[in-house]
Amino acid sequence: MRKRTPRTKLHLQPLQLSSPMETTRMHKMPKLIVPLLALSSTLLLSGGVLAAEDKKPEAATPPAAQPVPAPFTIPDPVAVVNGKTISKAAFDQYVQQLRGRTKVDSAEASKSLVDQLVLEELLVQEADKQKLADDAQIKQQLAMVQRSLLASSVIRRMLSESAPSEDAVKKEYETAIAAMKxxxxxxxxxxxxxxxxxxxxxxxxxxxxxxxxxxxxxxxxxxxxxxxxxxxxxxxxxxxxxxxxxxxxxxxxxxxxxxxxxxxxxxxxxxxxxxATPPSLDELKPQIQQMLQSRMVNDYLEKLKSGAKIEVKEIQVSEAPKPAPAPAAVVEPKKEEKK
The missing domain is CATH 3.10.50.40 (Chitinase A; domain 3)
Structure with a gap:
């Protein structure tokens, strides 16, 4: 009976540093150590929603040409909040964090992001007034974010300097399709x-x-x-x-x-x-590149481990406390009947 899997589809896991790396009919990866921190804004503010009426056309008509956004220039700074400037560099970094989740291809879209940065700055200034940066718990959280950001930055820089070669991608593809014949x-x-x-x-x-x-x-x-x-x-x-x-x-x-x-x-x-007809190189290339990057990350981490002096302390496991004995049932004495 059928196992529910797609026909002649190669399953290659994307780069993901929080779980074991596996590829179907390809090399299995050891469990990765350091989770990549995806840069994202901690402030999620809702924007305006444009509504449009849903009308059925009386006859099929070709789609109307989309208007081309007018050219625009981002100023520097993009805003000043209570004397504190928000630079264009900060705006560009914010756009980079939101890449893939929103488009910034018009002056209106850019203005919406500037408004979000202004609100974020207001909250940061309020946090300064409340001296939240001195809070012990917040200090610890900031330190963890900094550690994760630094660790993930090392990985990203290594990958950007050592992209998988075309020959490596082709060799991996040939290995994959050989198993699919x-x-x-x-x-x-x-x-x-x-x-x-x-x-x-x-x-x-x-x-x-x-x-x-x-x-x-x-x-x-x-x-x-x-x-x-x-x-x-x-x-x-x-x-x-x-x-x-x-x-x-x-x-x-x-x-x-x-x-x-x-x-x-x-x-x-x-x-x-x-x-059976295997997928083409172009179809599998993105998955193969991700798989090769995953392998490079594992090799890099193993190299760091082999050159380091690491002492892992043993976790002490205590015996589970024994349950308290159940209290004995109290039997009340029978009262003698008066004659």
Whole structure:
């Protein structure tokens, strides 16, 4: 029966330093050590929302050309709040943090971000008035943010100076597609809950029964509505007994003996087969680059560890306290009846 995975798709994990790195049919990575800190604003302020009426056009018309935003210039400073300037450099850094989440392609969008920076500055000035920077807990949190930022900056700088070469990407691609070569099959099946029922269906097929009609009438699988059609699949997408049976079949034939899997008993019809077509280099290139970067990060961290003197203190585990004994039941003495 089908395992729910896409056809001939290579699964390469993106750069992610908080979990073990794995790649399908490729090299497994050791668990990474330092989590990358994604730079993001701690102030989430809602902006205005433009509403538009949803009207159905009477006839199909070509989409109207989008207006080109007028050219604009960001001043320096972008604002002054109670005598404190907010520089254009600070604005540019803020835009960099929000890249991918918002567009700053117009004067209106830029003004919205400046307004957010102004509100953030007001809150920072209020924090200064309250001397929150002297709070012990906040000091500790700021120190943790600084550590994470410095650590992630080292990783980003290393990656920017050592990008994976085209030859390395091509070599990894060739390794990946070598593991993907094989056959794809197009088949239908009828699933029942006993061997006897499957044998009865095979007997009906031998008498000239229509496979699709029998599937609609007797199969317990959801594919019965399509006459048992499973579409195209690779052996890795099916449980082993099913895949092994299909690989031995001839095109246009059905299994003359029921095939048992954990789902039940199958009668299978092989409709067609073809050579599997792997994804192109361009399709896999972004995933391969991420995988190679992950490997580079792991190698870099292992190099740092091997050149450092590290002493990890043993964590002391205390014995769990024993539960207190349950209090004894108090039995009240029986009162003597007066005669």
């Amino acid at each position: 094989g056959k794809e099959y197009k088949a239908s099946h009828i699933l029942v809950d006993s061997e006897d029922k499957a044998k009865e269906i095979i007997a009906e097929l031998k008498k000239g029964g229509n496979f699709a009609e029998l599937a609609k009438a007797k199969s317990s699988d959801s594919s019965k509505d399509n006459g048992g059609d499973l579409g195209w699949f690779t052996p890795s997408m099916m449980v082993p007994p099913f895949a092994q049976a299909v690989a031995k079949m001839e095109k246009g034939k059905y299994t003359e003996q029921p095939v048992q899997t954990s789902f039940g008993w199958h009668v299978i019809l092989l409709e067609d087969s073809r050579d």
